[in-house]
Structures are given as structure tokens and as C-alpha cells.
Amino acid sequence: MRTFPTLKDLAAEQGNELGVSDWMIVDQERINMFADATGDHQWIHVDPERTQAELGMSTIAHGYLTMSLVVKFVHEIFGVASVTRAINYGTNKIRFINMVPVNSRLRGRVTLLRASLGEGTCRIISEVTVEIEGEEKPAMKAETITLFFE
16 A cells, blocks of 8 residues: 555645555455345346346446445555545546456556645545456446545
């Protein structure tokens, strides 16, 4: 993980890639737990036999499961030593570009697009790309907004 001493140091990285997370596996258990947590039990996510029989493929992760992993990936990629709290403020856009088949390995890649320093604060907009091992097209791209406080 890359650690910036202060928000000013983070802001100085505007326009640069901040890093890449480790790979993680999205297995059926994680997909099922997400379905239980959200109430989204659509068969393409949770019924391997039906998905194979009707579509000739394995189950796939929910798009919002992929999105929810952004927090994990970002925490692996960077932090700011002087920060007392950080708030996920929202997203400007999210695009689910490619399916995530069960047992895929995913990782996150973060680029700092914009940083706005304030009095003890910094608002950043990052491009987060979720990559699928062995695939050219990523699973997802999102512009996330985060507020940091020192």
C-alpha cells in the first residue's frame, strides 16, 4: 500500500495512477452472500445448474457486488497518514463493461483524476477500474468521489 503523509501530498498526485491492488477471487459463496444481503437472487447469479442449462455458462457476479469491492481495492492501494476520516461521497458514473464469471480473479486500479484541497479537507475524484485476470475488457469503470478530513 502506498501511504501519503498528508492530503497535500495526495493532491500532488492529480493525474497519476496511484496503484493496483492484489488479485482476489469472486467465488460462489461471496456471490450468494451478496444476494442474501441485497435480496437480489436472480438465477444468473445464484443458480449454477440453471445458468449452465439455459445459457451454457457459469453464474456471474452482480454488477453492484463488483462495485462494492471498490472500497477493498482502494484501501489496499493507498492511504493518507494524516487523515482522521474519509467519506464515500458518491460516483459520477459507473459502467459495467464485462461480466464477472464465478471464480474470476479481480483487482482494482486507481487513477487520481482531480483533487480539491480545502481547510483540512480534500475532495478527490478517482477513476477506479476493476480488471478481470486474463481479460482485455475490465469488469467495471467508475468515477468515485471521496472526502478526506485531517
